[in-house]
Amino acid sequence: MITEYIAxxxxxxxxxxxxxxxxxxxxxxxxxxxxxxxxDRLALMAHIAxxxxxxxxxxxxxx
Numbered sequence: 850m851i852t853e854y855i856a857x858x859x860x861x862x863x864x865x866x867x868x869x870x871x872x873x874x875x876x877x878x879x880x881x882x883x884x885x886x887x888x889d890r891l892a893l894m895a896h897i898a899x900x901x902x903x904x905x906x907x908x909x910x911x912x
Contacts, residue, residue, distance in 0.1 A: 878893065881893060
């Protein structure tokens with residue numbers, strides 16, 4: 850039987866896992882910006898945005 854306490858614990862654990870994943874990705878992005886874009890976060894974001902647009906264009910070609 851799942852009690853409210855167990856459900857809350859599972860939700861908190863899941864949240865903690867997600868926060869950890871996001872933090873790891875943020876650190877990786879910081880490293881990438883420092884390495885590939887001389888610390889320029891704006892350049893990194895522009896690069897990521899261009900990649901996302903290119904991916905969407907390939908996935909959904911204009912008719």
